[in-house]
Every structure is written in C-alpha cells, then in structure tokens.
Amino acid sequence: MRLDYLTIFPDYLAPLGLSLPGKAAARGLVEVHVHDLRGWTRDRHRTVDDTPYGGGAGMVMRPEPWGEALDELLGQDPHPATVVVPSPAGRPLTQALARALSTRPRLLFACGRYEGIDQRVLDHAREREDAEEVVEVSLGDYVLNGGEVAALAVTEAVVRLLPGFMGNAASLEEESHEQGLLEYPVYTKPSSWRGHDVPPVLLSGNHAAIAAWRHEQSLARTAERRPDLLHASHVAGEWEVLPAA
Ligand SMILES: COC(=O)c1ccnc(N)c1
Numbered sequence: 001m002r003l004d005y006l007t008i009f010p011d012y013l014a015p016l017g018l019s020l021p022g023k024a025a026a027r028g029l030v031e032v033h034v035h036d037l038r039g040w041t042r043d044r045h046r047t048v049d050d051t052p053y054g055g056g057a058g059m060v061m062r063p064e065p066w067g068e069a070l071d072e073l074l075g076q077d078p079h080p081a082t083v084v085v086p087s088p089a090g091r092p093l094t095q096a097l098a099r100a101l102s103t104r105p106r107l108l109f110a111c112g113r114y115e116g117i118d119q120r121v122l123d124h125a126r127e128r129e130d131a132e133e134v135v136e137v138s139l140g141d142y143v144l145n146g147g148e149v150a151a152l153a154v155t156e157a158v159v160r161l162l163p164g165f166m167g168n169a170a171s172l173e174e175e176s177h178e179q180g181l182l183e184y185p186v187y188t189k190p191s192s193w194r195g196h197d198v199p200p201v202l203l204s205g206n207h208a209a210i211a212a213w214r215h216e217q218s219l220a221r222t223a224e225r226r227p228d229l230l231h232a233s234h235v236a237g238e239w240e241v242l243p244a245a
Pocket residue numbers: 086087088112113137138139140141142143144145146147150
C-alpha cells in the first residue's frame with residue numbers, strides 16, 4: 001500500500017516514520033510519501049488560503065495548489081488513489097471503514113487547515129479517472145485545527161489491518177468493534193494486585209466458560225457504554241434459551 005499525505009505541516013506527520021506505520025514501512029508493507037502543499041504555490045509568499053466567498057470568519061484553502069498537487073501526485077502511480085479527506089463533516093471512522101480502506105492499493109490523505117479546503121477541489125477530484133474515490137472521514141463530533149492528527153489516526157487504524165502486519169492476526173478478531181461489540185476486560189499476572197483479584201473463571205482453564213464470560217462482559221460493556229452498537233444478533237443466543245412465552 002502506498003500512502004501519500006498532502007499538508008502544509010509536513011513535520012506534523014513525522015510520527016509516520018516511527019512505531020506502527022514505520023514498522024510496516026520497514027517490512028515493505030507500506031510506502032509513505034509526505035508532501036508540502038506549498039510546493040505547488042506560485043507566489044512569493046507561497047499563499048495557500050484566502051477569504052471565504054459569502055463572508056464569515058477564517059480563511060479557506062485555495063483550490064489551485066491542491067489541484068496542481070493532485071495532478072502531479074495522482075499521476076505518479078499506476079494505481080488509482082483513494083483520496084481521504086479528514087473532516088468533521090465526514091463519514092464516521094469505524095472499524096468497517098478502516099477495513100474497507102485497508103484493501104485499497106493507495107491512499108492519498110488531503111490534510112486541510114483553516115476553515116477547510118475549497119469544495120471544488122473535492123468535486124473535481126471526484127471527476128478524475130485517477131482517483132478511485134474521495135472519502136471525507138470524521139474521527140468524531142469535534143473540531144481539530146487540521147486534518148493531520150486525523151490522518152495519523154486513520155493511518156494507524158488501516159495499516160494494522162494489512163495482512164502480515166500484526167504478528168498475531170487472531171488478536172484482530174477479538175478486538176473491540178471487530179465483532180460489533182466492545183472488547184472484554186483483560187488481565188495478566190499477578191493474580192492478586194492491591195486487593196484486586198483476577199476473575200476466577202480466567203484461572204479455571206475451562207475454555208468454554210472463559211469464552212462465555214468474555215462474551216458476557218463484552219455484551220455488558222457494550223450495553224452500558226455503547227447501546228447504539230447492540231443489535232438483536234448479538235443477544236440472539238439469550239433469546240434462543242428463553243422459555244417459550
Ligand atoms: C480539520 O479536520 C478536523 O477538524 C477533523 C478531522 C476529522 N475528524 C474530526 N472530528 C475533525
């Protein structure tokens with residue numbers, strides 16, 4: 001997977017050389033390219049923003065630098081890129097969306113600043129043959145100063161799903177949201193710590209009982225913290241054993 005980042009703060013994406021994506025890069029699983037949008041400005045001040053049509057506070061990112069940057073970058077690779085635009089107005093980032101993005105050959109992150117990127121940049125990108133899709137993605141219902149932090153989060157959620165990245169692929173199966181539920185609580189040695197003991201079932205060696213306890217814990221946590229994630233299918237097992245009405 002090729003990952004490109006267009007930003008006016010390339011240093012912000014320095015963490016991409018470390019830990020998770022860095023490891024993946026070292027293994028040849030991902031190829032990372034960070035680009036300074038100002039490289040596609042033509043004026044002495046390397047201007048990337050201007051006042052909004054219609055008035056209002058703040059500044060909007062000018063379309064020309066973005067258009068010329070996409071012209072150059074999208075043409076650099078035979079694979080059509082999925083353009084990922086972090087935005088508070090985007091689709092929520094979910095495990096399902098991360099998994100869908102992890103199957104793409106190339107992601108190009110357009111990291112906006114100020115009040116956002118001129119809408120025509122996204123509209124024009126959607127018309128391009130060399131852009132497979134333009135996906136605006138939100139981390140949640142809050143505003144950041146720029147798309148870079150969100151781009152790092154989306155990158156981590158996606159890269160860790162790439163085949164061969166996580167040593168123990170089985171651990172991905174049990175993670176929060178993979179099965180549509182929140183993850184159960186986890187414990188390790190010592191079995192007793194500051195008056196808190198590990199639940200005895202986890203020391204029992206009874207794998208069926210442990211699996212049942214973990215599922216029950218996931219259901220309880222999800223019901224308490226994220227009832228919106230609960231679907232009948234998750235509690236189907238309980239309905240099946242209820243006595244006939
Ligand atoms: C500028 O980008 C944002 O403010 C942003 C991006 C992704 N998710 C959010 N909740 C905000």
